[in-house]
Amino acid sequence: MTVQAERHPVDRYRPLHKMVLFGAQHVLVMAATPISSVFLISAACDLTPELTVDLLAAAFVLSGLGSILQSLGPWKIGARLPFVMLPGGAPVVLFAAIAQQHGLPTATGAVILTGLFYLVVLPLFARLIRFFPPLVIGTMIVVVGINLVKVGALLITGEPGTPEFGDPLALILGLSTIGFTVAFYRLFRGVLRQLAVMLGLVAGALLAAAIGAADFSGALDGGLLQAPRPLPFGAPEFSLLASLPLLLYSLASMAEATGQTVINSEAVGKEVDARRDAPKTIRGDAVISFTGGFFGLPLMVTSGENIGIVRVTGVRSRYVTVAAGVILVLIGFLAPVSRLVNAVPSAVVGGTAVLVFGVIVVLGVQMLGRAALDDHTTTFICAVAIALGLLPILVPGLYASLPPNARILMESGVAVSALTAALLNVLFRGPGGTPGPASAPAGPQTEKTGPDTATENHRT
Template identity: 70%
Template sequence: MSSHRPPAADTAQPPAPEPAPSGAAPDGTPKPAVHPVDESRPLGRIVLFGIQHVLVMAATPISAIFLMSATLRLDPGLTVDLLSAAFVLSGVGSLIQSLGPWKFGPRLPFVMLPGGAPLILFLAIAEQHGLRTATGAVVLTAAFSFVVLPLFSRLLKFFPALVIGTMIVIVGVNLMKVGAVLVTGRPGEPGFADTTNLALGMATIGFTVVFYLVFTGVLRQLAVMLGLVAGTVTAGLLGRFDLGGVAEGGLISLPQAMPFGSPQFSLVAALPLMLYSLASMAEATGQTVINAEAVGKRIDPRTDVPRTVRGDALTSLFGGFFGLPLMVTSGENIGIVRVTGVRSRFVTAAAGVVLVVIGFLTPVTRAISVVPSAVVGGTAMVVFGVITVLGVQMLGRSDLDGHTSTFVCAVALALGLLPILVPGVYGGFPPNVRILLESGVAVGAFVAAVLNVLFHHVRPRFGARPTTPRAGGDR
């Protein structure tokens, strides 16, 4: 594995290595070299680089809370409270993963975010069983992660790139559909397919494309956020953006604990999230290894990956009591690390502090909360489209040239996408069964994992590649 390369290989890892500080201790003995990941920098530069990370990833918690608010029809005050909690918990999680207290966090430049597949599962549970049960499911899943972590290494073989890639494609398609609903509205409801909202959504996507086309380097990394800002300005020019209530509610506010009431616990309702958490652990493995490679630091996955998973679980445990979905580590910041060459984990720790401060500043969270949903939807479609592409890329590394892998992927996609493409298809089933079947992500991951075991473990000869050339029609 690349994380176990000899020390000389570190110099070949992008970005170019930073010079390690040298010198001698007061007694004349040489000081040990400090790896760039652990290197401290002047406070002003650390904060500046940290703000840059925040600007790149801020669209994700904004999109997540807007999706929650629009889907569950939450009132504006509750939306502001949830947005505040999302920023604070993202900051706390980033601090845990970057600083690595005790056995939590791998001490790598990580940031944490809500959203993705856990958000969709959270929304499905909330719509079926209520918000209190959904928050209880988050708490149960976080506790479940701690329980199964010692067995996790034995389960990894059941979640290869074929399974995870299929799951991520389903996640991306589902999220793009939800983001599109923010732009168009729900079919059959007043204002559906409003032309102004459609124009705002398309304009936001267009701005993002233009910024990504004309900019390079760090500004290109900020194209999504700049597109969101440009779309908001356009909405203001069209009279769809009102800042009148931004100054209300004082300057400082604390996120509200248990905003939906005390959590209710149901193992059946939490099962889709628990199933996803196993795949999330496999994803955390890849995130940790890739992050370590990006900064040129050798790690031991057997000890560092569990630290990442513990950080995820601890942050999610707190987040559940503040009404949030599962919190996960993000790979968005790794691109900035590669572009800037700044590998210090204290930069993402500074980003965590900035996120916490933003969460406590009422005017900032209120200003963010009044961004038109059509603008956020346009941004979300781009961000979640990238998730779909990442799933496709992962599938590209899964030997899809072999008939068996293609068959496994096809069946999992068919069953996983069915409830997404045809809503209500399982409406005649009992509620407890329906919540499992209507979770396309959970169904797709489960089917892919089971078929992978059957074809590649129980009957490995089914997965053997042919030794003779095949005609084009054989595919």
């Protein structure tokens, strides 16, 4: 008991039933990402239903294994923080583009090459982390959060220009899910309050079923078991030229992984050394992405989605995301569970996502608060970086006329904001320079995870 009490909350075990509940909450919030990623690839590449099912099973299993690896962190692979891993975002779009231009075997080859590229350039990147002080990382996290809020909002509204855009029923479901979550967080205490995100999502799904917007009866149709199939598109083909978009993206991905490692440590109140710990996160991304390539998946990356859940619930144990990883692996092999999760309307998932992603924006603002924003130069650097980073997010297609490789970098608001903040910071102050003591990293004693933190730590 004494040894358990001396551990940092992130390293403490929880009762099994609580770990399963909190792990399921992470899974419910993030499950839409692998599903939507696989469906996007399936639509873009005109895959058969059988191939789509294979990819969906692989996406769940690899997401689970990646979450376990990042959370446990064996052999300096994984940051030992409550992380989950997902396909999604730019890697999915780039994978689909390579597949359309050069074929699916070449796209899987590009993923495998990029996984190896992570490991090759990591020693050099580790030396560049000093160019990413709190000002740079905080700016990047704000842009990441805003971009994720937009992604969540589109799950509710649908894509502009489509017949489903702005469907009133979807808006009602999304806003109701947010309302349920807020109500549960306000009315409940203890464990139930910590489960408010999951309860809000479940309530939204039940509302959808009650009004006929969701049908879960088909979850038991078909077989019981499924399994990922290796090399679903045949033997991978390797082309450096075709892989270039993913190789370039991986540099921005490493910068984002650095920011997520720092912000995750902030959320759990654990001090980390970015030069030592960020490479562990990147190694985890590399290993899972390399493995996923052999199962036809795009790059797998650490996700910021669960960081918002950690902050909202105050549950900081990394073994909760280990439990989430185990649940994801089981979903990958259990066909009825996969079908049930897939039946939750996207508007309900979007309502949960908007709330959780908004917390990530707040975390970035909190980090910027320690970068001495009362200093005019710091304010100027932050303003320029955020403005340039938000341009491609707020105005899609802004850089459509640029050459393809330049467009890849410029259309990543996260990469633009990080590089702009880093370059301006070096220009005005030198590497890693920020004025005043406000930029010093906050220790665990300053971290607050919510109204029930003290009680939660005592129970743990």
